[in-house]
Amino acid sequence: MEKTNGFLNALIRRRTRYALTNKSTIPDEEIIRTVQTSVRYAPSAFNSQGTRAVVLLGPRHAQFWRLTLDALRRVVPADKFAPTEKKITSFAAAYGTVLFFEDWTTVQSLQEKFPAYRDNFPLWAYQANVMAELAVWTAFNEAGLGASLQHYNPLVDEAVQKAFGVPYAWKMIAQMPFGVPYAPAEEKSFLPLDERVKVLGQ
Secondary structure, eight states: OHHHHHHHHHHHHOOBOOOBOSOOSSOHHHHHHHHHHHHHHSOOGGGOOOEEEEEEEHHHHHHHHHHHHHHHHTTSOGGGHHHHHHHHHHHHTSSEEEEEEEEHHHHHHHHHHOGGGGGGHHHHHHHHHHHHHHHHHHHHHHTTOEEOOBOOTTTTHHHHHHHHOOOTTEEEEEEEEEEOBSSOOOOOOOOOGGGTOOOOOO
């Protein structure tokens, strides 16, 4: 158990943080390296390596949330828009954002190559993406950066493709704003573990 304590404690410390500043505890080069390492080493079915990420810093980070706000403005009624605008403004106030994608040409290639597993490859792609997300999130937290995971796709997909030159085949999965937190994490409750983990054979 001793060998796993550091990793498990890092998982325990990772939390959703919404109250973020536009400051970072680490240089941009380390932010980029964290994302690169997480994407490289997160496991994927058949070692397909279909996960993609775009790191947005400075004006590009702000631009993404402006695009998101514009997209939401078209679908959220005006009389109910204030809370939405407040939430998006809080994400824009962070230091940066990581956009997570899956390259769907990888999924389609695997479906053609291994037709017996055709229906499973989209699910496995999502699983691989989530593992990369968790790796980035946990590493950020250990570096003193807070983050949250958002899902404004597919609402913003087309705008992102045009603004950032993202290939059409990259399917957006999630967005992760990050920065130095200025408020503690909210209280978190847990279901009883015996409802979630069954141990057989003892």
